[in-house]
Amino acid sequence: MMGSCVLYCGIDIMTPASIFLILLGMYFAVGTVIGLVFVIIGIRKIDPVAAGAPLRVRFIFLPGTISIWPIVLYLWRTKLKAGSSS
Amino acid sequence: MTVSYTWVQWNKHKKIYDLIMLALSLIFVATFILTSTLVYKDDEAISAMILAIRAFGILAIILLHIILCIGPLTRITPLMSPILYNRRHLGVMMFFAALIHAGLALLFYGAFGVRSPFAGLFDGYHAYTSISGFPFEIMGLFALLILFVMASTSHDFWLAFLTPCLWKSLHMLVYLAYAFVLLHVVFGALQSERHPALATALIAGAVTVFALHIVSGLKEFKPSLQAQEADAPWIDIGLVNDFPMDQGRVVCIANQERVAIFRHNDGISALSNVCAHQAGPLGEGRIVNGCVTCPWHGYQYHADNGQSPPPYTERIPTYELRIEGERVLLNPQPNPPGTPVTPAVRSSEPSSDEVGET
Numbered sequence: 001m002m003g004s005c006v007l008y009c010g011i012d013i014m015t016p017a018s019i020f021l022i023l024l025g026m027y028f029a030v031g032t033v034i035g036l037v038f039v040i041i042g043i044r045k046i047d048p049v050a051a052g053a054p055l056r057v058r059f060i061f062l063p064g065t066i067s068i069w070p071i072v073l074y075l076w077r078t079k080l081k082a083g084s085s086s
Numbered sequence: 087m088t089v090s091y092t093w094v095q096w097n098k099h100k101k102i103y104d105l106i107m108l109a110l111s112l113i114f115v116a117t118f119i120l121t122s123t124l125v126y127k128d129d130e131a132i133s134a135m136i137l138a139i140r141a142f143g144i145l146a147i148i149l150l151h152i153i154l155c156i157g158p159l160t161r162i163t164p165l166m167s168p169i170l171y172n173r174r175h176l177g178v179m180m181f182f183a184a185l186i187h188a189g190l191a192l193l194f195y196g197a198f199g200v201r202s203p204f205a206g207l208f209d210g211y212h213a214y215t216s217i218s219g220f221p222f223e224i225m226g227l228f229a230l231l232i233l234f235v236m237a238s239t240s241h242d243f244w245l246a247f248l249t250p251c252l253w254k255s256l257h258m259l260v261y262l263a264y265a266f267v268l269l270h271v272v273f274g275a276l277q278s279e280r281h282p283a284l285a286t287a288l289i290a291g292a293v294t295v296f297a298l299h300i301v302s303g304l305k306e307f308k309p310s311l312q313a314q315e316a317d318a319p320w321i322d323i324g325l326v327n328d329f330p331m332d333q334g335r336v337v338c339i340a341n342q343e344r345v346a347i348f349r350h351n352d353g354i355s356a357l358s359n360v361c362a363h364q365a366g367p368l369g370e371g372r373i374v375n376g377c378v379t380c381p382w383h384g385y386q387y388h389a390d391n392g393q394s395p396p397p398y399t400e401r402i403p404t405y406e407l408r409i410e411g412e413r414v415l416l417n418p419q420p421n422p423p424g425t426p427v428t429p430a431v432r433s434s435e436p437s438s439d440e441v442g443e444t
Contacts, residue, residue, distance in 0.1 A: 021204050050243055053091040060093050063238035068256070075247065 028066055035065035038072060046079040091243055094175075103172045107179060111149070115141040135194050140275075142187035147271070147291075149180035150264060154295045158302035160381065164370055167381040174240045177260075181230075181237035188230050191223075222274030229266035232259050250364055268292060320408070320415040323347065326432065329354060329414065334378065336369035339418045344369065345405055347414070348378055348389045353429025355389035356405035356416055362423075363400065391426040 039058040044051040050058060065072050096104070118141040119134065126132050156173055159166040196203025236257055245253045268288065276285055323337045329349040336359055337345045344359035346369030357378060359369045366382030373379065377386035377395060387394055387402060394400040401424035406417035409430045421427065 047243070047247060049246070050091055057091055057093055060091075060241060061243055063234075064241065064244055067235040067238045071248070071252075 027069075031066035031069040032062075034069045034073060035062045038065050038076065042076055046076060046083065091241070095242060100172045100175065104175050104179075107176060111145055111179065111183065114145055114148070118144065135190060139187055139190045139194065142183050142190065143275075146180050146184035146187055147267060149176060149183060150260075150267060151291045151295060153177055153180060154260065154264060155298050158298035160370070161302040161305060161367075162298070164381065167370075170382055171384060173382075177233075178237045178240055181233045184230055184233055188226060217273065217277070220273045222270050222272075222277075225266045225270035225273060229263045229270060232263040232266070236260060236263075245364065250362075254364065264295070319417070321418055323414050323416045325412050326354065326409060326414055327412070332373040334369040334371050336367065337416065339416075342418060343403075343420070345416060345418075346371075346378070347407075347416075348373060350376070350389055350429070353390075353431050354407055354409065354414055355427065355429045356407050357387060357389065357392050358403040358405075358420060358423075360402065361385050362394075362402050368402075390429055391424060392421075393424045 039061050040055065043058055043061065050061075115138070119137045122132060122137050122140075123134070152169075153173060153176055156166070156170050156176075160170045192203045236259065239248070239253070239256065248256065271284075271288055276288070279285070321337075321339065326349075329335050329347055331349050333348075335347045337347055337356075339345060344367075346357050346359040346367075348355050348357070350373050357368060359367055361368050361380040361382065363380065363383055363385040366380040366385070368378055368380050368387070371379045371381040373389070374386070376388075378389050379386050385394065385400060386398075387400070390404075392402040392404040403420035403423050404425050404427045405420055406427055407430035408415050409432050412432075414430065
């Protein structure tokens with residue numbers, strides 16, 4: 001322990017536990033940004049069924065995008081490439 | 087069976103199912119809190135908040151056990167198929183029960199202090215090298231994170247986007263979540279609980295889940311011992327009367343996907359046993375409203391072409407069948423998904439050539 005410097009949301013930033021929590025928070029923050037772009041714009045270009053759904057319905061996909069955003073990014077890119085090549 | 091997405095893809099049956107499960111869950115929580123309040127009085131009295139934390143925790147564990155048992159139970163007996171229907175909604179309900187449990191615990195034990203309640207999860211009074219002081223909350227957090235991934239990707243959109251194979255693999259993480267839940271209870275509640283009821287229930291639950299998976303696995307293994315040669319031109323799969331009317335039957339072919347056989351009206355049809363939705367066992371389903379209906383989630387296909395009724399677009403492979411005398415013969419080579427095949431009907435002039443050995 002490196003003293004009691006409270007630097008992030010009341011968590012001592014120097015402990016492994018706090019580093020894990022900060023990384024978890026960053027993961028969800030990045031996921032939220034990607035998720036918003038995905039459900040508002042991206043999803044319409046890769047899923048014709050979702051493209052026809054209103055935005056309020058597409059927001060149900062936001063938590064899922066936040067939770068697995070690296071997989072979403074990979075598949076999003078793959079499907080876009082497949083769509084443009086065909 | 088998706089033509090458009092909605093927030094929750096309810097139908098009448100799913101609404102009834104969800105309402106029953108929700109009502110039972112709330113009755114359980116209320117009964118648990120009331121009973122505990124009546125049993126533990128005076129010096130032993132437990133605060134309503136702690137009782138609520140325990141009630142929702144136990145509810146989540148009970149629902150998790152039910153969810154884990156539904157699959158193997160359905161494979162053991164088709165009578166359990168109705169509870170398999172809508173299992174995903176049960177999973178989301180279980181996640182919310184676990185989330186309420188975690189949220190209440192975090193508020194009750196960690197809120198309103200100088201330090202973040204999240205910080206207390208990992209450090210503070212915990213001792214990572216001791217059993218009684220091990221931070222069991224972390225196990226619960228890991229389980230909750232996995233359950234969040236599963237609940238948040240339970241919509242049909244995710245099934246289509248991730249593909250059934252990846253979606254299924256992702257959702258197999260429920261077993262990892264279950265392991266974390268067991269550790270959460272063993273290092274947590276069991277360390278302070280003196281009454282053997284909790285430990286007994288936990289062991290009984292784990293043994294039940296394990297045993298049901300073993301039994302259903304053995305049941306699945308048995309038919310493949312009777313697998314027949316795939317390169318035979320036509321395979322004898324039994325007598326016409328071996329196939330019950332409007333009920334599916336699974337036929338195993340060596341080194342190939344299983345085939346689902348359905349007898350409907352005067353004809354017999356053969357389809358792939360693998361549902362296009364979540365690879366459910368179509369041969370364990372039956373004919374409903376003239377369509378082959380998957381026992382898992384109710385996806386439907388026409389028996390004579392493997393196509394879902396319009397406006398749905400799912401398609402599965404079909405197989406050629408013919409009847410000679412009373413014997414049903416199957417061509418083991420699958421047709422492309424959605425290929426129309428005339429149902430086999432009894433022939434008046436049976437012949438026995440080209441029949442593969444049984």
